Amino acid sequence: MNTNIRERVERLLQKAQVKRTKPRMILLETLLESRIPLSHEEIGRLLEGTGINRVTIYRVLQRLLDAGIVHRVEAGDRIWRFAVCECGRSGHCHPHFTCRICGRVECMSGYPMPELKPSPSGYQFEELEVYFRGICADCSMK
Amino acid sequence: MNTNIRERVERLLQKAQVKRTKPRMILLETLLESRIPLSHEEIGRLLEGTGINRVTIYRVLQRLLDAGIVHRVEAGDRIWRFAVCECGRSGHCHPHFTCRICGRVECMSGYPMPELKPSPSGYQFEELEVYFRGICADCSMK
DNA sequence: TTCTATTTGCAATTCAGTTGCATCTAGGTA
């Protein structure tokens, strides 16, 4: 399983023509292993002991975002979270959900982006972000 | 016209049972006069010379938000913007648009919120926020 | 007019994210 992830990391970086450095590999591996989008701070905590600097995390995430390997989520708390997305674009291809109880942010990968009406005259729509807020499955059960 | 706005301010505050203080009246007036959602910083600049403190702006906006008089928009740049909304709720009742050229954020009041599919099992959807990014009518013409 | 729960102003603080610069290194080239 772990080698599987390592391979995916290599493939993603190579395909996007991004240099394979230690911080990038470790960080991308961390994101791939996470079910949910992670914040800088959460990643920093997961990477404690690796010697990878806080600033490097910011810069690697920016690089991965530019390369279209990850997408960035701002779900209303002014904290950016990052997740690897299969679609290969930095834009959002699915809605996101924030639980108002536990605060966790999730990718609603199975949920379709809503259908849009045509844009008002003069406006050019390029990207769409959709955020749900409510109570997640875990917190609903408690 | 100005008295008209003053009256709307009084009515909004009274209806929400929020004390009519000088900072609240001036701030709400400023928001009502603006076509677009304003950031703390923009409001601060508009309120220069009134002697109203920066921190008060934050607190008044929070109070107006709690009272459902304004809604808060985070359009991806980690800056909160505020606008008065007719619907009387702090949640969003219309999508928002950010222009990637001029950076301005607009309420798409005439544009309907998209139709939703039922929430995945266990999840309770309570609020929805929809953000478009692209080029606004003004910038499209240039 | 008096009284009290709220509200405001001010100064200091927090916290996410950024910048400048010296050092290091991936991966192409001789």
Added chain:
DNA sequence: TACCTAGATGCAACTGAATTGCAAATAGAA
């Protein structure tokens, strides 16, 4: 293989939006 250089990293200092603590002021009820 050794060398070279554009690009990547580490460190320290910084920025800028938002928050907090506390004393002084005030809206509006009694």
